[in-house]
Amino acid sequence: MPVITNIDDLKRLHKRRAPRMFYDYAESGSWTEQTFRENTSDFDQIRFRQRVAVDMTNRSTVAPLLSQDYAMPVALAPVGLTGMQNADGEIKAARAAEKFSVPYCLSTMSICSIEDVRAHTDAPFWFQLYVMRDEEFVDNIIGRAKNAGCSALVVTVDLQILGQRHKDLKNGLSAPPKLTPSTLLDLSTKWAWGLEMLGTHRRTFRNIVGHAKSVKNMNSLHSWTAEQFDPALNWDTIARLKEKWGGKVIIKGILDPEDAKKAVEIGADAIIVSNHGGRQLDGALSSIRMLPSIVEAVGGQIEIHLDSGIRSGQDVLKALAMGADGVMIGRAYIYGLGAMGEKGVTTALDIIHRELDTTMALCGKRDVTSIDRDILLVPEGFEGRWS
Template identity: 55%
Template sequence: MPMPPVTNVEDLRLLAKRRIPRAIFEYADRGSYDENTFRANREDLHALKLRQRVMIDVSDRQLGSTMLGEPVSMPVAIAPTGLTGLFHADGEILGARAAQRFGIPFCLSTMSICSIEDVAAAVSKPFWFQLYVMRDRGFAKSLVERAIAAKCSALVLTLDLQIQGQRHRDIKNGLAVPPKLTLANALDIATKPAWALKVLRGKRKSFGNLAEFVQGGRNITTLSQWIAGQFDPSLSWKDVAWIRSLWPGKLILKGILDIEDARIAADCGADAMVVSNHGGRQLDGAPSSISVLPSIVEAVGDRTEILFDGGIRSGQDVLKALAMGAHGTMIGKAWLYGLAAGGEAGVTRALEIIRKELDVSMALTGTRDLCEVTPAVLHKPKSDDVVRPGGPRLAA
């Protein structure tokens, strides 16, 4: 289905909402519990103001950078997102292809619909693989071995999902994998015939990386129930050291929100860490990612690369995160909206929008090179401005 003209990521979000079932859309679009942290991610980014500069020669702007030592066309990576292949048939493959052509990293989730091998066969450039360490350590080891065999260029170890935060909408929507046709959702799916034709009739409808492991949970009806039985609350930093011993390549630790944890993560030999609260989908009441980013950069930024995740929907957001100290950023919801709205072309459109916004924002802040972005890009509030607890300074 062709996409109508879109000018921002919100346009893609609204298209996605119309084109895919509510249960799948809200899996990406919503947060945990009362969604306070989910909202704070966006609100605190919005609260940061850019410093407008004029009469500076910005005719030669450089958006290129590096992430984990590899050149990128802009400092943005596609974040690992579960169930991507339910947003569009072969969704992970389409996202990896779009990222490869755009010149940015793509990260495949453990909870993907397309398997590691599916994606590796579809692209020529190595991609990142995100790992959840489950109760069965032998299975976790096999995933690492498969990522090595697929020549993945980095392993992203997620730290903040030992126990799943409750996502009310997933439970109320009865989100299941593979999708099940029930009386409750039949009418909704009937209004999305293009999605149903491609996804429900496609060959990939369940967890591609977990096909054999999930068999014991086939009678459990919701994703939340299945995950609750498989994730391991006993995980500790010893397990991070174990994964480090198994993985010979670049290691990224995702889910850091505290200075003490950041220091421990750096001690573990992480090549990079992602300042993230899981998109506001885990601990509700935790601070926004952007509000803690500067303190973590100050604590360990000279020891490891700091990436940022949490609420980015625009090029302006990317510039703000870089100004607050991030070396690079990750997008989750933004690329899923594009995928659901228009497949591979939709993902490409989301990336084009973010890149164009980033380019224009650079020019209007007098910025020539993203590698030289400092806090000076941000508008400095007056001394009588107020600070919202847990968030950045807001104008009074």
């Protein structure tokens, strides 16, 4: 096993171990992938201010998210098909998050169901909801998340219409994978992945199969999911879902100050500044570039998290200094999961925590909750002057 010192090391192992269609699913954006690329490259434009001769002892990265303290202000984002990156992937990721003391968020489009994850964990997790046309299904899955003791409902609002991701179409993405000649050739080189998959019965979308009335087999599942994302989703719908849930609600997919204000108006507990990892509207600005204007518009009225582009503890610190209360990581932990299962997720969290702690100290700060923009050097015009 090579020495692993950063997230890119896990990414290389993930690419080597996972079938191409599932690695590409994680490592892709829509259309030209401009936004996908800039989510990470825009972080590179921001620099740190080094401060010296400051007492760096007794440092703390503990911070609250939704009024609960965690080891660091980092949550594992909802990622569809996680259980195809590694057998029982959602269970493994949730267990790693629980042991590390960070939040885990389960996707509607997970391979392991809400009940599967609940049965294998003790700490409450968050549940991410895609709003579907089938209102009965939506109401039922909210009820299932309640019964499982989920501590927050994360409503994704930027996937009313599915963005086109060329790699997924060319690879014939499906769960489980369709056995075409090209897929069989790829799988023939991924023995470790295949053997682990043979050892589990969780190989399809278990939050949907057996729960959506019109889904009886794989063919009906594919047609159901293709038709179900609700293009009519609006703020009234979100308010209805919030009322039905009755607990903490996070709105994911905010990329504009006006939408952030709407989230405040309906009484959301938090928003996630996100462009869906560059997988929806290609040509949109990066999350980190949009963060300051959203903080200015609603900061202090609502908890603000940032998603899309975080690949290191330094990125985490930059987002916090720019005004985020917390961040979500998706690809960073998926690389670890695809590379080494639960151990890989823990490794990813260890890497990010170590980088966050060390960089914070070298910027002259001992407590992550005291981080502000004073530790940064931000280029003039970073947010852009757009007309």
